[in-house]
Amino acid sequence: MCSAAVQCSMGTMAKHPFFDEIYGTSGGKTPRPGFEKLAQWLSETGTEELRARQGAAETAFRQLGITFAVYGDDDAAERIIPFDIVPRLFTAPEWSRLSSGLEQRVHALNAFMQDVYGDRKILKAGIIPEELILANSQFCIPMVGHKPPHGIYTHISGIDLVRTGPDEFYILEDNARTPSGVSYMMENREAMIRLCPELFELLPIRPVDCYADNLRAMMVSVAPPRSGSNPVCVLLTPGRFNSAYYEHSFLADNVGIELVEAADLQVDDDVVWMMTIEGRKRVDVIYRRIDDDYIDPLVFRPDSMLGVPGLMAAYFAGNVTIVNAPGTGISDDKAIYSYMPEIVRFYSGEEAKLPIVETWRCREPAALQYVLDHMAELVIKLVDGSGGYGMLVGPASTKQQIADFRRALLAEPHRYIAQPTLALSTVPTLVEAGIAPRHVDFRPFVLSGSNGTVITPGGLTRVALAEGSLVVNSSQGGGTKDSLVLHDTGNA
C-alpha cells in the first residue's frame, strides 16, 4: 500500500476551498445533488454515536487480525490501519464515467505491454523514446517475445485516482504489478453493514463482495488451454511475515483457492506441482503476491528464497499462467506515466477519458525551462526513485533546498519529471474534535481476463487523518474509508 505520489503542500491552494465529496465547495453547508441523504444521515447520527461505532469496528478488526506488519517495530508488529466510519460516495453517473475511463486505461496498459514485449510498434512510430523502454530497469528482458496465455499481462490493476473538482478526476499511478488493498474494500464494507445497517436501507448501494467470484472467474478464464474446465488456481504468498499476509489469506479464503508458499511448489519437467497430503497436484494458475525479482531464482534474483526455481520455464512452456504477468512494471513506471495519454491514443484511437496529472518531462528543453522557472510551486521527482527519495516538494522547501535540487536537476535533467501540487478533494472524517474534512485518494480494482474486464463498484479510499495533510499512505498515519457506489435508480 504505498504510493509516494501524493504530495503535501498548502501553498497556492489556500485561496480556494478544497472540493468536498459530500458538500462540494459550499464550505460544508449544502450537500451536492445526490448526497443529501448521506449528509442527513451524518448529522442525525451524531458524532458520539459514530465514535462508539468506529470503536466497535476497530475492536473487531483487531480480533480478526486485519493487521499489517511494520518491519523492525517489534511491539507494534501488528497494527491495524485506522478505519473511518464516514464513507465516501459515488453517484451512478460519476461511477459510470469513472468505469469507462478505467476500462480504457487498462486496455491500453495491456496493449502497450503486448506491443513493447512484441513488435514494438509504438517505438517504431516514435511515440516514446526507445531508450525509455529498452534501458528501463522495469523492462523485463526474459519476457521479450513471450506472449502470456490469452495475451493478458495486467489481470489485476489498482489504479490510484485523485479528484480536485466535480468532474476533475486524475490518474495518479497505475498499479499493474501486485496491487494490494482489496481486502480493505471488502472488510470495510462488512464493518459498515454491521455497524451502520440503516445506511444501506437509506441508499441503493451496490455490493462489493462479488470481487472474490469475479477474481476466481478471471483466473479460470486465463488458465492454460490444456487445463480443462476446472483448473487448479493458487495464491502464492511470501509467507506469514509479509506485511500484506492478512490480505493474501483473506483472498485465498474468499476465492476458495490454496494459499501456497514457494516451498509448497515444485517444478518438474516444466510442470508446476503443489505438495499435498495426497501427494503432488498439478497447478494451472498462480496469483502471485511476490515481486518479479523474487519469483524464480533461476531467472531473476538468484538469492531469492521466496521464489520457485523453474517457474519461469514452466511459464514459457505454456504450462502455467502467472497473474499478473512478469514484466508489468514497465507499464506503471514513472518515466512512462507522462506518455499515457499518447499510449491510450495510439492503441485505442481515442482520447484518454481519465487524464493524468500534468507532467513536465525535464528531458525536453522547453519543459525543463518551465520547471526551472517554477520550482517553488512544483513537485519534482526522479523517475527511477521511490518512497520519496530524490523528490522536491517546492512549496514545502527552503530556498537552499531548492537551490541544491536545481543543481542536481541541471546535471541530469533526463532523470526528472515535475508535476503541480494537487488540491485533493476532502471527505468529512471523524477526528478528535468532531467531524472535519480530510483529504482522500481512491484505488478502484480492475480485473481483466479472457472473459472481459470487470470493475468492482467500490474500492479503497485512503484518507490523510492529520489536518491539512495530503499524505494518505498507511505507513504515515493514513486511514481508510468505505467507498459506496450507488445503483442507477434514475433519481439518485
Place this chain on the structure above:
Amino acid sequence: MLSRTASSLYWLGRYIERAEFTGRLVEATVRLDAMSARPAGEGAWAGALAVVGAESRFAATGHAISQKHVSQFLTLDPLNSGSVRCCIDAARDNARAVRTALSRDAWESINRAWLGLHRRSKAGDTQATISLVEGVVTEARAFEGAMHRMLRNEAHWLMRLGMAMERGDNSARLIDVKYHLLLPQGESVGGPIDRDQWTTILHTVSAVTAYRWLYRDGLRPSSVAEMLILRTEMPRSLAASAEEVVLMLNAIGKLTGMQGEADRLARTRQLSLGRRHINSIIIGGLHEFLGEYIVGNAALDQAIAKQFRFP
C-alpha cells in the same frame, strides 16, 4: 490439502490442547496448595513441573520452587517453550499460516486468547492466576466450539487429531507423575493428603463430577486410574484419546482415499487398550505401562507426520 497446511493444523490442535492442559494444571496446583486447608507446599509445585517435564528448564531460571515462580514459569514465561503463553503463541502462529483453513470464529478465539496474554507480564496472586487460566480455558472452549461448527473437511479432522494426540500424552504424564511422585513418604494410601492429590488430578482433567457419576463409592486411586486410562466415556482418558485418533484418521482416510502406517498403529493401540483391566495394569507396573504409552504415542506422531508428508 497442502502438506504444510496439514502440519500447521495438526500442531495448532496440539498447542491449543497443551495450553489448556498446562493452564488447568496450574489451577489445580493452586487449589492443592494455596487454597487447601492442608497446603501441599513446594511438593505440589515440583509435581506440576514434573508433569510437563520441565524440572530442568525451571531449575535453569535459578528461582526457588514456589507458587509465585512456578506459576509464572508455567503460564507466562516467554523462555519456557511449554508455558501457556508460548503454546498460545505457537498456536496462533500456526493458525496464521492456515487462516484460509479456519473459520472466522475459530481464528478469533485463538487471536483473543493471544491478545489476552499479549500485554500480561505477571501471573500475579492466586486470584489473578486463576483468572488468567480461566481466560485461556474459555478461549480454548470457544475454539473447540467453533471447530465443531466448521466444515467436516481435512482441516477439521487434522486439528482434532492433533488435539487427541496431545490429550493422550498429557493425561498419561499427569497420572504417571501424580501416582508416583506426589504421595509423600510415610503417608498412607487413602489418607487426607493422598485424597487431595487425587482430587487435584480430577480437577486438572475437569472430571470431579464425572468421577462421582461413574464411581459412587468415593475416591479410590485404582478407580481414578481406571477412569483416566480405560474408560472411553471419559473424554480425557487414554482409551478415549486412542479411540478419537482412530476415528480422525478414518475420517481423513475416507476423504483422501488413503490409509497407512499411522492408521495401523492407531488401531493396534486402541484394540490393545480395549483388552486391558486396571488391576493387571497396576500389578504389571503403572509407571511402565504409562511410559510405554507415551513412547507409543510419540511413534504414532512420527507415523502421522510421515503419512501426511509434513514438511
